[in-house]
Amino acid sequence: MRKPDSVSKLADFGRVRLSKSFFMRDFLFSDIAAVHGLNNVPDDPDLAIAAGSRLCEELLEPLQDRFGRIAVRSAFRSCEVNGLGNEMQVAGKGGYNCASNDANFAGHIWDRRDSAGRMGATACVVVPAFWDAFQNEGDWRKLAWWIHDHLPYSSLYFFPKFWAVNIAWREEPERRIDSYTNPKGCLTKAGMPNNSGSHEQDWAGIEAAMVSGLA
Secondary structure, three states: OOOOOOHHHHHHHHOOEOOOOOEHHHHOOOHHHHHHOOOOOOOOHHHHHHHHHHHHHHHHHHHHHHHOOOEEEEOOOOHHHHHHHHHHHHOOOOOOOOOOHHHHEOOOEOOOOOOOOOOEEEEEEEOHHHHHHOOOOOOHHHHHHHHHHHOOOOEEEEOOHHHOEEEEEEOOOOOEEEEOOOOOEEEEOOOOHHHOOOOHHHHOOHHHHHHHOOO
């Protein structure tokens, strides 16, 4: 598939169904693109579709099936959009928070493989029902450990607002969890004793609490 270069072609691209619930259009909005008048579309649509489909089918659909509707805050970024975001971040401009393009290949930049040749995709999502039930400091870890025990994610990065999380699918997953909210830093990664085994004691009961509102 060629890069969409007209309204009709972009509309058709947006209608590509990545999974049961998600379409490509759900992942194309970018605040950076909107403010700076950029087109946030992939140079390699086929790779973006392939990576995005794995993200949706293996991570987002199971998460939504278990916890109810998830909200996408940001997801795909073109090299142009992410590059500008990184330039503004380096310059100290607030609200951009974009790593370099190289660091985001197979991450937010779905249509580029990383330096090891691996395909991947990242989306920043919020699980509203989880936030409504669990807002105490550190509660994000309940969702983190549930994902760790149930889904084939590569990396998770949690944020303070609504426990938003960058959830990434990638070939040869890292299985690493980090956080910008308390407690900050790395929760687990390969080689740490807590990276294997069950963590049910950390997430047990969260689904029932969300349904009943008794958290």
